[in-house]
Amino acid sequence: MSMTNPPSAASGPGSVSARNQTLKRSVQAAFEDPNDRAGNPGYQSKVRVIDKYKVVGFISSGTYGRVYKALGRQGQPGEFAIKKFKPDKEGEQIQYTGISQSAVREMALCSELKHDNVIRLIEIILEDKCIFMVFEYAEHDLLQIIHHHTQQPRHSIPPSTVKSIMFQLLNGCQYLHNNWVLHRDLKPANIMVTSSGQVKIGDLGLARLFQKPLHSLFSGDKVVVTIWYRAPELLLGSRHYTPAIDMWAVGCIFAELLSLRPIFKGEEAKMDKKTVPFQRNQMQKIVDIMGLPNKDRWPYLTSMPEYNNLATLQPPMLHPGHHHHHHSAHSSKSAASTSHLEKWYYSTISAHSSSSSSSSTPSPSSASGNNNLSALGAEGYKLLAGLLEYDPERRTSAAQALQHPFFATGDRVSNNCFEGLKTAYPQRRVSQDDNDIRTSSLPGTKRSGLPDDSVARPVKRVKEG
Numbered sequence: 001m002s003m004t005n006p007p008s009a010a011s012g013p014g015s016v017s018a019r020n021q022t023l024k025r026s027v028q029a030a031f032e033d034p035n036d037r038a039g040n041p042g043y044q045s046k047v048r049v050i051d052k053y054k055v056v057g058f059i060s061s062g063t064y065g066r067v068y069k070a071l072g073r074q075g076q077p078g079e080f081a082i083k084k085f086k087p088d089k090e091g092e093q094i095q096y097t098g099i100s101q102s103a104v105r106e107m108a109l110c111s112e113l114k115h116d117n118v119i120r121l122i123e124i125i126l127e128d129k130c131i132f133m134v135f136e137y138a139e140h141d142l143l144q145i146i147h148h149h150t151q152q153p154r155h156s157i158p159p160s161t162v163k164s165i166m167f168q169l170l171n172g173c174q175y176l177h178n179n180w181v182l183h184r185d186l187k188p189a190n191i192m193v194t195s196s197g198q199v200k201i202g203d204l205g206l207a208r209l210f211q212k213p214l215h216s217l218f219s220g221d222k223v224v225v226t227i228w229y230r231a232p233e234l235l236l237g238s239r240h241y242t243p244a245i246d247m248w249a250v251g252c253i254f255a256e257l258l259s260l261r262p263i264f265k266g267e268e269a270k271m272d273k274k275t276v277p278f279q280r281n282q283m284q285k286i287v288d289i290m291g292l293p294n295k296d297r298w299p300y301l302t303s304m305p306e307y308n309n310l311a312t313l314q315p316p317m318l319h320p321g322h323h324h325h326h327h328s329a330h331s332s333k334s335a336a337s338t339s340h341l342e343k344w345y346y347s348t349i350s351a352h353s354s355s356s357s358s359s360s361t362p363s364p365s366s367a368s369g370n371n372n373l374s375a376l377g378a379e380g381y382k383l384l385a386g387l388l389e390y391d392p393e394r395r396t397s398a399a400q401a402l403q404h405p406f407f408a409t410g411d412r413v414s415n416n417c418f419e420g421l422k423t424a425y426p427q428r429r430v431s432q433d434d435n436d437i438r439t440s441s442l443p444g445t446k447r448s449g450l451p452d453d454s455v456a457r458p459v460k461r462v463k464e465g
Contacts, residue, residue, distance in 0.1 A: 059081060109209075117175065159372070169191060190202050196418075235283050247395050
């Protein structure tokens with residue numbers, strides 16, 4: 001199946017089932033041994049995961065299963081992350097009701113995708129009633145790298161590193177979007193980084209194929225994307241959405257690389273049964289920096305299902321020095337829709353630049369701007385503003401972002417985000433407490449309550465922010 005030619009949507013209601021058939025075929029193909037297909041189609045190969053891989057420790061557990069670090073026993077070079085899916089639970093009884101939709105999607109999509117900036121699936125092993133997905137291993141993730149920089153003395157991520165991470169992340173996004181894949185859960189914990197500085201998008205458990213005209217993805221999961229990275233059109237109840245939701249998340253990640261904390265750190269209102277509440281707190285956090293959206297900035301705004309809820313939000317806090325009590329209603333309205341992102345950006349890069357040059361003993365190069373975030377300059381702001389555009393149709397796409405002057409100005413963008421760094425980042429923690437990957441041991445008893453990050457999360461979860 002070529003992913004550049006997804007099933008035609010013109011076939012009406014059949015298009016969704018056609019897509020499901022394609023996914024099923026991909027999964028079946030992934031399980032087949034190519035040697036079996038030719039001579040003996042009835043033969044099922046019985047490869048046991050522990051015969052092929054030596055588990056060296058436990059990495060993380062999430063909603064869908066557990067992830068282990070492993071080495072090859074049969075001379076395969078490198079290290080591996082093995083994701084073991086847990087069976088569906090029917091009440092308290094473990095029932096093998098089949099493979100979860102998320103597992104099927106992740107297997108189907110990962111089997112098709114091949115790109116330097118997307119985590120690579122090596123193989124799928126089906127053993128007894130367990131599924132194991134074997135991925136290439138990445139030593140770091142962005143959450144861990146950001147956390148490292150928040151440790152005393154707090155020091156900003158060097159601009160050359162930020163540029164390289166962003167360029168590689170956008171490259172991976174462009175590849176996914178060109179191949180009709182929406183990731184839908186981009187956040188620092190899902191962006192892997194290898195020891196050679198290669199950035200790889202991980203965890204395609206929430207990813208979807210999309211096509212034009214779009215089948216309403218709303219009819220599946222009601223909630224997508226970790227709330228801090230969720231685009232405004234999703235918060236306002238959009239039924240149809242596009243790759244622009246991933247680009248908003250990329251903008252949030254860019255901001256987090258600069259300030260070392262989530263830019264829109266809202267609190268999630270929990271769902272009750274089947275109704276999806278308006279995420280007022282999260283939307284307020286966005287409005288505080290971006291101003292209130294209006295029809296000039298976002299023509300389709302008034303057609304959003306949750307549009308009326310915008311009236312319940314506070315206008316952004318006016319900064320000291322602004323006195324608007326004598327303004328007319330019209331001018332205070334325009335003040336409410338004024339974006340403070342530029343102010344946020346320049347205060348962030350100047351604050352971090354001064355702290356990075358004053359903390360510890362600065363090298364001569366850091367004083368000259370080599371390690372100074374202000375080197376990201378006006379082009380950095382323009383890229384951020386394009387990614388955090390309210391109107392999804394005007395928001396910068398991955399292809400446009402890669403052509404942005406931000407990447408053409410200053411130093412050459414390296415495909416190794418660690419190039420030139422004097423210090424090495426600590427590697428992911430691997431625990432020895434729980435490295436039993438056998439099929440008889442039921443995965444997923446240790447719940448983190450967060451979406452699984454595919455091949456990465458430190459065992460001791462760092463509190464974000």
